[in-house]
Amino acid sequence: MKVLKFGGKSLANGKGLDSVIAIIEDKVKAKEQIAVVVSARGGATDELEVILEKAVNNQHYLDDFESFKNYQEAANAVVDLTEEFKTLLKIFEGVKLLGDYSKKIKDEVLAQGELISVKTVASLLIEKGIKANATDSRLLIKTDDVFGNAQPNTKASKEHVVNYFKAHNGTTVNIVTGFIGSNNANQTTTLGRNGSNYTASLLASFLNAEELQNYTHVNGIYTANPDLVADAKKISELSFTEANELANFGTTILHAKTIIPLLEKNIPLRILNTFNPNDHGTLITGNSTKKGIKSLSVLDDVALINIEGRGLLGKVGVDARLFNALSINNISVSIVSQGSSERGIGLIIPLEDATKAVIALEKEFETDFYSQDINKISVIDDVSVISIVGQSLRSFHKPFNALIKNQIEPLLFNNTITGENVSLVIKKHQLHKALNVIHGEIFGISKKVNLAIFGHGTVGGTLIEQIIASAEKIEKRKSIKLNIFAIANSKKVLLNKDGISGDWKSQLTENGKAYELNDISNYAETHHLENLIAIDNTSSLEFVSNYLKLVEQGFDLVSSNKIANTIDFNFYNELRASLAKYNKNYLYETNVGAGLPLIDTIKLLHHSGENIVRIRGVFSGSLSYIFNTFSAEEVPFSGVLQEALDKGYTEPNPREDLSGADVARKLLILARELDLHNELEDVNVENLIPVGLREVETAEFLKSFNQLNDSFKTTKLSQKEGHVLRYVGDLYGDLSDENGAKLDVKLVSVPKESPLGALKGADSLFEIYTESYGDQPIIIQGAGAGAEVTARGVFGDILRLTDKNN
Known part of the structure; x- marks a missing residue:
């Protein structure tokens, strides 16, 4: 038997749902024995959460509910979803009346999305002549009483699953709800974030499946999230250990608990693309793969708790008190970083638990505040964690230095005992840029260098043509991708995050816009452009006054303009102090002798x-x-x-x-x-x-x-x-x-x-x-x-900068 799991995006109306039905149909025609686990369709879970929040806040939610209902019914006019919609309306009305709801109530609401999904898929398969059975996993997966993040009772769940499939199998395809279970009182529980993957993994383990196939909207697991890193590459094979690390550190395709049931039975997991069934995806097995960095994963929706206190240095039992206080409040800690010279502990916890954690810790260490052994307990809630799975500390300086060069300073740093995985905590707004900087540094993929060129006269225009003509060869030879994202004169700027092409003159005339300098830096920040270089090919005193601001905004400088180095000595020194402060470079070889060294x-x-x-x-x-x-x-x-x-x-x-x-x-x-x-x-x-x-x-x-x-x-x-x-x-x-x-x-x-x-x-x-x-x-x-010589000299400075930043 093979277990197939389909995510919410795969089950969306239209192409998604059609593709899922076609895949299942092909498996049945090939006489493969399968069980299918499905998530709630489209964005159902998020939509139900929004409606629930509106209800509890006494806001109008019926229009949202009607939209939800219409979308779910649009997939199949035959399927009867009356019971699920009736349950939801009853709960929403009660929540609105009470002005409150529990995690138990929320689990019941979210479960309806999964139940609607299995009914819809089963009905569509029956229309195709396939024997399909909509299966409520609350009958199968028995859990503890922790609503919102329940843990399965493995022995009881296995017994229920095995008996159920003995009674409902053969030529029947069981379409099973993911994400949900029930406790001993038969109350609905949910298995936490990405719990549908966990459901599929448990089923595969209990049924001794040949393989678990997880269908998503991408071709497999990548070296980074391809939605954030355009250059991310698919990983063809991973070991369970590596996959478990990726899951623990936030890879969204996997659930942190998914790997363990498969590992115990050595059941392969294959990540496949619903929309590209011919791709072989990523295969995860017990076989170890070649050492090295495998992927960048992200933990989002987290908070950083900082506990600072000089007086705690050397005191026994502080850590035990800290983790006990969090454990009592059911707060999990994913990353810990500890200092010693001035006692400080940094903890990464779920964002939703941040306030509760601070209250719990302040209560636990109340007397330590009075004795001034603890100075502060603070929370930073706009953070993300980037984990480099397979990163050795021996070579960690390269991505770390690249971050600093791009003015991204990690708030916290942590590595595993083996020294093969490194995690960095950064500000959330820097996540996209940080991922691209690290990915370009460690995966041998062309590092992107983004250029803003000011002045396109004789020298500037020649330089632009030289860069465009040579870019492809430079990328092959040096693995450096030179990307001109801005060309500006004193009046207009042409912007393109993907690179300005050979028709830049006409594009600047037709599409150039009036601008201020901040518009260019804001554009770079909005589009998460890394490794920024500003090139001054003007002879303008006025533009030189922008150098300090450009450095502060994260640009290295290259200039054929001699003015910055010859105006008053105070500015000369101020510029160099700013370059040192922001760890930036300023090259100007063409200021004297054109292209001569x-x-x-x-x-x-x-x-x-x-x-x-x-x-x-x-x-x-x-x-x-x-x-x-x-x-x-x-x-x-x-x-x-x-x-x-x-x-x-x-x-x-x-x-x-x-x-x-x-x-x-x-x-x-x-x-x-x-x-x-x-x-x-x-x-x-x-x-x-x-x-x-x-x-x-x-x-x-x-x-x-x-x-x-x-x-x-x-x-x-x-x-x-x-x-x-x-x-x-x-x-x-x-x-x-x-x-x-x-x-x-x-x-x-x-x-x-x-x-x-x-x-x-x-x-x-x-x-x-x-x-x-x-x-x-x-x-x-x-x-x-000569323009050719001078432009070539400026080009040389740009390439020298890319070498400096490697």
Whole structure:
């Protein structure tokens, strides 16, 4: 014999109920001997609870009851449910009159949902020509008197089940109510949460079934709840021990008591999908499977009780008193965590018992409050528990660190004696995000990194295209899924939690919406997006003011915008303090040298204790091209400048390059990387624009390039033989003193054969002088300008961040 169990979602009107009937019909046609256990159909149990609450609170409930009745009757016009509806109405009327009800009354109400279900299924099978018998399990499962969570009397129940199936079996399919039983006085009891699974398990055990098949709305047991974690994968096989751990820690498909009767008889349990009968589901047997993390499970509807008291340290019997007080009040404890330095005990209990638990504990420890041995008994009721089944403490640091990086701080931590299962208590509103963070970290599935890109001009637009083009290869190579969920300019934002695609320009134009910064962080929080990175490709001072808020909201930062590192030193320090506080990173390699690994190299040297004594170089790719060409060819300066403008090497207004302000900012950034306390006004800058052209309109300046020719020709001709002109930034002086540096930005003449003099095209070059290397500098040279290069450098920072966060 096989026992089949169908859950409430499987039995819903329409496709669900049709699928259940078809499965049973196929089993009968295949001459399989089966017994069927069913839950209440659809959301019947929840609906009956709502009506009961309305009745007890003297609220109008008849419309709700009529809706419930109509739904249940819609499945089959033939079945007679008069008795069940009459019972319910009578109870609801009594509850409303009294303004109260007991757990005994509630069990009687909820039982009607199961009774309606078996009558409906049996009637539909009879219409198909199948001999079906609606079976009330109150005749079979005998329990104690604990209403709401009754425990079966195994010996009596087995006797009733065996005798019943001897009398009602053969070619008859017994359709049995799950969840309900009766005590010795034949009063209705229920078996607690997910009790229908327990009923099915008991039947399978008593009848020595070949297999228990549990039909649900999913394909089996997954590495996490697929409703919460999109990347969850089905587990094909589990051992009873592993399944029992998952059940104890909240896996909703299983009941914590379901496994034991099956384990005793070594009866396999298969989790199947009512709506996908061709899938083989998850098979649970006595065979042990490969060690390792199996799944994430969740305990919800729980509360955290904290008991704190310095005076209890070392006192014998405190734990016994605590658990005795809870036991007397029939309150179960699922997780215990205990501290020692300042005596503290954390307990996870059912949410519905929280108030009762606090009252019981305050009564038990009343004298300890007076003696101040106990300081506080408190309850936190908006918590959830995530259990990592199969997680060893040896590697627990990885998911734990990932949570902290995503600003999820566990309230309590617990592991089993074997050290192979770890449980974390977190705030309930963080559950969805926490599950995705942990799942992505431990199951070798691509970790999702969610990007918000601000600014989509030349560099920003190129970066977006690069990410979209490379995302698939990066996921294959690095198991990192880069997901652009936001693209924003100063006016509009385009949002898509599943990722913005290649038509982002038209989408932003058509669907972009006006926004405030909080709209983006709220969107990320609403959709539980993890591993957030904000990318600033603007040149906006105003946007830089958002950095602190972004860090506080959980974003790492990547920026090609130099302003944040060059405005006043107070902001510079405040930003870094905020990054440290929230455990966030800020990468800005492209601030100096576009895509060259300059800042990383300087940081590495400086943090390793190497004494950097000077940094000099050509910082601007635009000015590099201009003076490389002007020095090498017999051409007027105006011609070279116009050519650089036409090729897009300079800004649309070349004064932004020729003023030296950009080089000054880059030089200041390097100074601050060496922990020097300089401000922008400390940089001595040679402005290459004649005074008379500095304030004129851009259009007029663009027509006045010829006015620059004479002065630059004179400077060129006045050089020593074999020398060339280079516009350099120079950081020197006593760089070991935070106030001892000198910063110069100026046009200089250098030997043609020197590294600076040999520079070609639009390359940048940096000479780093250190004590260890002496007169031989470390030289970093390469493309110093261009949207492709800069965007690729920003992309590199994003990938570096994903490595940092692994």
